[in-house]
Amino acid sequence: xxxxxxxxxxxxxxxxxxxxxxxxxxxxxxxxxxxxxxxxxxxxxxxxxxxxxxxxxxxxxxxxxxxxxxxxxxxxxxxxxxxxxxxxxxxxxxxxxxxxxxxxxxxxxxxxxxxxxxxxxxxxxxxxxxxxxxxxxxxxxxxxxxxxxxxxxxxxxxxxxxxxxxxxxxxxxxxxxxxxxxxxxxxxxxxxxxxxxxxxxxxxxxxxxxxxxxxxxxxxxxxxxxxxxxxxxxxxxxxxxxxxxxxxxxxxxxxxxxxxxxxxxxxxxxxxxxxxxxxxxxxxxxxxxxxxxxxxxxxxxxxxxxxxxxxxxxxxxxxxxxxxxxxxxxxx
Numbered sequence: 001x002x003x004x005x006x007x008x009x010x011x012x013x014x015x016x017x018x019x020x021x022x023x024x025x026x027x028x029x030x031x032x033x034x035x036x037x038x039x040x041x042x043x044x045x046x047x048x049x050x051x052x053x054x055x056x057x058x059x060x061x062x063x064x065x066x067x068x069x070x071x072x073x074x075x076x077x078x079x080x081x082x083x084x085x086x087x088x089x090x091x092x093x094x095x096x097x098x099x100x101x102x103x104x105x106x107x108x109x110x111x112x113x114x115x116x117x118x119x120x121x122x123x124x125x126x127x128x129x130x131x132x133x134x135x136x137x138x139x140x141x142x143x144x145x146x147x148x149x150x151x152x153x154x155x156x157x158x159x160x161x162x163x164x165x166x167x168x169x170x171x172x173x174x175x176x177x178x179x180x181x182x183x184x185x186x187x188x189x190x191x192x193x194x195x196x197x198x199x200x201x202x203x204x205x206x207x208x209x210x211x212x213x214x215x216x217x218x219x220x221x222x223x224x225x226x227x228x229x230x231x232x233x234x235x236x237x238x239x240x241x242x243x244x245x246x247x248x249x250x251x252x253x254x255x256x257x258x259x260x261x262x263x264x265x266x267x268x269x270x271x272x273x274x275x276x277x278x279x280x281x282x283x284x285x286x287x288x289x290x291x292x293x294x295x296x297x298x299x300x301x302x303x304x305x306x307x308x309x310x311x312x313x314x315x316x317x318x319x320x321x322x323x324x325x326x327x328x329x330x331x332x
Contacts, residue, residue, distance in 0.1 A: 024290050027055040028062020028075030029161045030198050031216045032277040034311050035098055036075065039304060043297055050293055058197065060159020060185045066092065066280045072290045074280035077161025078185050079260040090286075093331065094259045094278040095298060095324060098305070098313040099249050101217040101240035102165045102273040103227035105205050108132060108147065115140040115237050116228040118265075118272070122174030124151055124212060126181075127191040132210060147210070154204045154213035157194025159185040165275040166214045169264040173272075218312040236269045244271030245314040255323055274314075284332050291332065298328045 033056040040052040059076040066074030067088035074092075085092060104116055116124075120136050123129045129136060133146040156163045164185045171178040181187040195201045198215040202223055205211040217240045220227045229239045238244055248263040248270035255261065265272045279298070285291025302325055305315035316324065 021049045021051055022289060022293055023051045023053065024072045024293060025053050025055075026062075026073040026075060026279075027057050027065045027071050028280070029059045029077045029277055030056040031059075031077045031100055031102075031161050031165075031275075032075060032098060032313070034218050034222075035308055035313050038307065038311065039297075039301060042304070043300055047293075047296075052297070056197075058156075058158045058185075059161030059164065062280065063159075066282060069282065069286055072286050073282070073294060075278070076280055077275055077277045078164040079262070079278070080280070090282040090284065093281045093283055093327065095281055095327065096259050096276045096278050096316060096320060097301065098308045098315060099245050099263075099274060099276050100313045101245050101271050102162055102169075102214050102275070103217050103220050103240045104230065105202065105213050105215055105220055105225040105227045107205050107209055107211045107226070108149075109209060111144060111146070112226055114144065114226075114228040115231075117231050118169075118173035121230065122170045122177045125153060125155070125170065125190065125192070126174075126176060127153075128176075149210040152208045152211040153192030154201050154208070154211055155189050155192050155194055156186075156197070156201060158196050160197075161185060161275075161277065162198060162214065162216060163187065165264060165273060168262055168275075169273045172265040221312055230272055232269045232272050233265050234268045238269060238271050240271050240273070242309050242312060242314045244269075245274040246317070247271070248274035249276070249314060249317050249320070252317075252320070255320055257327075259324075281331060295328060295331050298331075299325075302328075 036054055040054055044050050044052055059078045062074035062076050065071045069089045104121060106114060117140050130151055132149045132151055138146055167187050168183040171183040181190060195204050198219045201213040202215055202225055205213040229237045232238045248266035251263055251266035251270060252261050263274050302321055308315040
């Protein structure tokens with residue numbers, strides 16, 4: 001009888017715990033979704049009663065939701081502008097989490113190794129280069145049999161941090177791009193077809209002979225997509241790698257307090273289309289109890305940075321991680 005009463009009491013207690021589970025809701029960038037999914041799942045598994053739900057709806061959506069106060073946190077590969085910060089209902093503290101690369105994916109039968117120069121990549125998206133056997137592409141790819149085929153351009157249709165990183169890079173390497181579409185999460189694309197999310201871009205490229213697009217490195221690798229080498233600022237042809245992204249991160253000599261930095265086209269032989277990605281933490285938090293859990297998660301995250309490379313992200317450099325730790329300790 002005593003054992004039965006104890007079991008009933010334990011069951012009721014468990015039911016109460018489950019009923020009062022702390023649920024955190026976040027939304028934003030697709031770029032870091034693989035590592036965030038892993039971390040949120042691991043954290044919840046080791047912290048019973050805590051659930052972290054994350055919707056990878058794109059950086060634009062994440063910024064809109066966190067600045068409107070409808071989620072506990074946002075995520076973005078785009079640094080917030082002064083105007084966005086001023087318009088936000090709450091103060092937003094950006095916390096860098098990992099770094100990653102954006103790669104140009106392509107679909108050319110019989111071609112698996114391709115070089116695309118910075119100016120060439122910009123001019124393809126500007127519509128100035130429309131055939132795969134264009135002389136400028138051929139010059140960078142001696143010995144490669146390039147078809148006389150139209151280039152089918154694919155870009156993101158949603159407000160995307162991946163687009164921001166890509167166009168930030170194009171703006172640095174092409175005066176015509178900088179003076180035309182410019183950098184942005186949802187620029188006015190001169191040509192091409194728009195697709196929602198990295199999955200949509202990859203789907204169009206995979207199904208369309210002659211297509212070119214751009215996605216994050218892990219997405220290209222997980223989906224066995226062919227991607228091109230690009231030329232570093234130092235003039236070396238380089239394929240995206242963790243080492244190349246880490247070298248780009250090392251180019252930041254003085255990290256500002258708001259962590260708003262761009263590392264595209266970093267000097268030397270760093271991979272040139274690299275970026276930090278950020279969690280956006282509202283201050284004060286939408287819910288104090290959830291805010292407390294979020295701070296604990298951020299501290300836990302810093303202790304698990306070594307897991308990033310398994311998913312083809314670069315962990316935060318030690319000096320940046322130390323600065324981030326100090327910032328987390330100031331959060332409410």
